[in-house]
Amino acid sequence: xTTLRSDRAGRPAKxxxxxxxxxxxxxxxxxxxxxxxxxxxxxxxxxxxxxxxQEYDPLAGVWQSTWAGLYQFERLLGDSLFWGALKNxxxxxxxxxxxxFPVPIALALLLNSxxxxxxxxxxxxxxxxxxxxxxxxxxxxxxxxxxxxxALNQFLRSNDIGTWDIMTNPDTxxxxxxxQVIWKEAGWGIIVFLAALAAINTDLYEAAAADGAGRWRxxxxxxxxxxxxxIVLMLVLRLGNALTVGFEQFLIQRNAVGHxxxxxLDTFSFYYGIATGDYSYGAAAGLFKSVISLLLIxxxxxxxxxxxxxxxxxx
Amino acid sequence: xxxxxxxxxxxxxxxxxxxxAVRQKRKxxxxxxxxxxxxxxxxxxxxxxxxxxxxxxxxxxxxxxTSLSTQAAINRAGGLVIWPTDITFExxxxxxxxxxxxxxxxxxxxxTAVGTLVSMVVSVMCAYGLSRSRSLGHxxxxxxxxxxxxxxxxxxxxxxxxTGLGGYGEWWALILPTAVSVxxxxxxxxxxxxxxxxxxxxxxxxxxxxxxxxxxxxxxTSRAVTAVMALxxxxxxxxxxxxxxxxxxxxxxKWPLQYVLLTYVNRGNGMPGSVNSGFGDQFSQTAPLALxxxxxxxxxxxxxxxxxxxxxxxxTGVLTGAIKG
Numbered sequence: 097x098t099t100l101r102s103d104r105a106g107r108p109a110k111x112x113x114x115x116x117x118x119x120x121x122x123x124x125x126x127x128x129x130x131x132x133x134x135x136x137x138x139x140x141x142x143x144x145x146x147x148x149x150q151e152y153d154p155l156a157g158v159w160q161s162t163w164a165g166l167y168q169f170e171r172l173l174g175d176s177l178f179w180g181a182l183k184n185x186x187x188x189x190x191x192x193x194x195x196x197f198p199v200p201i202a203l204a205l206l207l208n209s210x211x212x213x214x215x216x217x218x219x220x221x222x223x224x225x226x227x228x229x230x231x232x233x234x235x236x237x238x239x240x241x242x243x244x245x246x247a248l249n250q251f252l253r254s255n256d257i258g259t260w261d262i263m264t265n266p267d268t269x270x271x272x273x274x275x276q277v278i279w280k281e282a283g284w285g286i287i288v289f290l291a292a293l294a295a296i297n298t299d300l301y302e303a304a305a306a307d308g309a310g311r312w313r314x315x316x317x318x319x320x321x322x323x324x325x326x327i328v329l330m331l332v333l334r335l336g337n338a339l340t341v342g343f344e345q346f347l348i349q350r351n352a353v354g355h356x357x358x359x360x361l362d363t364f365s366f367y368y369g370i371a372t373g374d375y376s377y378g379a380a381a382g383l384f385k386s387v388i389s390l391l392l393i394x395x396x397x398x399x400x401x402x403x404x405x406x407x408x409x410x411x
Numbered sequence: 412x413x414x415x416x417x418x419x420x421x422x423x424x425x426x427x428x429x430x431x432a433v434r435q436k437r438k439x440x441x442x443x444x445x446x447x448x449x450x451x452x453x454x455x456x457x458x459x460x461x462x463x464x465x466x467x468x469x470x471x472x473x474x475x476x477t478s479l480s481t482q483a484a485i486n487r488a489g490g491l492v493i494w495p496t497d498i499t500f501e502x503x504x505x506x507x508x509x510x511x512x513x514x515x516x517x518x519x520x521x522x523t524a525v526g527t528l529v530s531m532v533v534s535v536m537c538a539y540g541l542s543r544s545r546s547l548g549h550x551x552x553x554x555x556x557x558x559x560x561x562x563x564x565x566x567x568x569x570x571x572x573x574t575g576l577g578g579y580g581e582w583w584a585l586i587l588p589t590a591v592s593v594x595x596x597x598x599x600x601x602x603x604x605x606x607x608x609x610x611x612x613x614x615x616x617x618x619x620x621x622x623x624x625x626x627x628x629x630x631x632t633s634r635a636v637t638a639v640m641a642l643x644x645x646x647x648x649x650x651x652x653x654x655x656x657x658x659x660x661x662x663x664x665k666w667p668l669q670y671v672l673l674t675y676v677n678r679g680n681g682m683p684g685s686v687n688s689g690f691g692d693q694f695s696q697t698a699p700l701a702l703x704x705x706x707x708x709x710x711x712x713x714x715x716x717x718x719x720x721x722x723x724x725x726x727t728g729v730l731t732g733a734i735k736g
Contacts, residue, residue, distance in 0.1 A: 127552050140564075215460075220722075221719075224722060228646045229711075233710055236672060348673065365565070386563070
C-alpha cells in the first residue's frame with residue numbers, strides 16, 4: 097500500500113511499453129475524441145496556411161491551386177488598408193493596456209479591504225455577471241444607454257443640452273471600446289488578483305503593523321510585492337496578445353464607426369479574406385499576425401525573466 | 412520549460428480552498444493590529460464599490476423596465492423607461508408569437524444543450540485520461556493540446572477546413588470546431604489529478620477500471636468544477652454568433668437568438684425572406700422599443716437562471732485555484 101501511495105495513481109513507471117499500453121489503454125482511449133477534434137480543427141488548418149502562399153481557388157482546393165510564393169505578403173505590405181488595420185490594432189491595444197489593465201488590480205485591492213464577507217460576495221456576483229454576456233448583448237446595452245436614441249441622449253435632449261452620439265464617433269472610438277471592455281471584463285479580471293491576495297501571509301501584515309507601518313506602507317511593501325508575480329504573468333499575456341484586441345466587438349461596431357478607425361487585424365482578415373472571397377490574401381494577413389504574436393509572447397517572456405519572474409513558462 | 416497553467420496541476424490546487432476557509436474566519440472581524448478606518452476612507456470605498464455595481468445593474472434595470480412598458484409610457488418618457496408606470500407583458504406575448512424569435516430560441520437552446528453535452532463528455536474524458544501520472548503517452552498528448560493554445564491556423568484555414576468537410580449550413584459546424592477548450596481541460600485535469608487519490612487507489616485495488624473510476628468516483632467528487640466548466644461551455648455556445656455569420660449567414664431559419672438580436676435590435680434591419688410574418692410587420696403594431704428590449708431580456712434569462720447556482724462555486728476557490736497557477 098505504501099509503495100502504491102508514493103506513486104499517486106499507483107502506476108509503477110519502469111515497465112515495458114507493451115504492459116503500459118495494456119494497462120493505460122482506456123486512459124488513451126478517453127483522450128481520443130478531444131485529440132481527433134483538435135487534429136481536425138486545429139492541426140489540419142495549420143497545413144491550410146499553405147493557402148497564404150497560393151492564389152487559392154475554392155473550386156480547385158489547396159492541392160490544385162496555383163502557388164504564388166510571397167505574392168500575397170507583397171500585396172499586404174503595399175496595402176494602406178492593412179497598415180491602417182495594424183496601426184488601429186496597436187493603438188487600441190496600447191489604450192487598453194493603459195486604461196484597462198490597472199482597473200481589475202485596483203478593484204481587487206479595494207474589495208480585499210472590505211471586511212464584510214456578505215458585501216464581498218454580493219459585489220463579486222454582480223461584477224462577474226457581464227463577463228458572461230455576449231458581445232452582441234453588451235454592445236446592444238451600450239447602444240441603448242449611450243447611442244443616438246439611448247438613455248444618455250434622451251436625458252440630454254429633455255434638458256436641452258444637445259446630443260452626443262458616442263457610438264458612431266470615430267474620434268472617441270478607442271475610449272468607447274475600452275470602456276466596453278472595462279464594463280464587461282474588469283469584474284471578472286479581479287478573480288486572479290483576489291486569489292493572489294488571499295495567498296499573502298497575514299502574519300506579514302501583523303508584523304509590519306507592530307513595527308509601525310501604516311496601511312499605505314503595508315500596501316506598498318507587502319501587498320504589491322505579493323501581487324507581483326501575477327501582475328507580471330497577466331502583463332506577459334496582454335503583451336503577447338497585443339495584436340488581438342477583441343474580434344467580435346469590432347466586427348459588430350465596424351460599420352457604425354467606419355473601417356478607418358474600427359478595422360483591426362482580425363476583422364481585416366475576415367472582410368478581405370472571407371467576405372470578399374480573397375482567401376489567400378486573408379490567410380496571409382492571419383499568418384502575418386500569428387507570427388508576430390508568437391514573437392511577442394517570446395519577447396514578453398524574455399522581459400519577465402529579465403525582471404526575475406517566471407512569466408508564462410520557466411527558463 | 413513548464414507552462415504557468417501546467418505548474419498548477421497537482422499540489423497547489425487544493426490550497427485555495429483551505430486558504431479561503433481561513434480567510435473567511437479572519438475576515439469577519441477587524442484584526443486587533445489594524446488601525447480603525449477613517450470616515451472619509453470608508454465613504455470613498457463605499458461610493459466606488461456602489462458606483463461600480465450601479466454601472467453594471469442600472470442598464471439591466473432600464474432594459475427590463477422598458478420591455479415591460481406600454482407604448483404610451485415609452486412615448487411619455489421619450490424612449491427608455493426608468494421608473495415602471497403601467498406594466499404590460501404585451502411585448503413578450505408578441506415576441507413569443509413571432510415565428511422568427513420562437514425558432515431562434517429553439518435553435519439557441521438546442522445548440523447550447525447539445526454543444527455543452529458534447530464538450531463536457533469530450534473534455535471530462537480527456538482530462539481524466541491525462542490526469543493519471545506516469546500513464547503511457549500522457550505527456551505527448553498534453554503537449555499536443557497545449558500547442559494549440561499558442562499556434563493555430565487562424566480564421567481562414569479553419570473556415571476552409573470546415574467548409575471542405577461539408578460544414579457549410581450544417582449544425583455541426585456551429586459545435587464541433589469549438590467543442591474542445593484546452594484551457595477548460597487543463598483546469599479539469601488539475602482537479603482530477605489532485606482530488607480523491609485515496610478513493611481512486613482503494614477502487615483500483617477493488618478491481619475498478621478507469622471508466623468505472625471516472626464515473627463513480629472522480630465525477631461525483633468534483634461536482635463544483637464540473638458545474639463551472641459546464642457553465643463556461645454553455646455560455647460559449649449560447650453567446651456565439653460569429654460562426655453563424657461564417658457558416659449559415661443567409662439561412663435565417665437556423666439563426667440563433669444572438670444573431671436575431673444583432674440583426675433586428677442592434678442593426679435594426681428588416682426581416683429577410685419573410686414579409687408577412689416576423690418582426691418587420693410586428694413593429695408597426697406594438698411598442699417597437701419594448702419589443703426590442705424584450706428580445707434583449709430573452710437572451711439574458713437563461714443566463715440569469717443558471718448563474719446563481721453556479722457562481723457560488725467561483726467563490727469556493729474552484730476557479731481561483733486553477734486559474735491562479
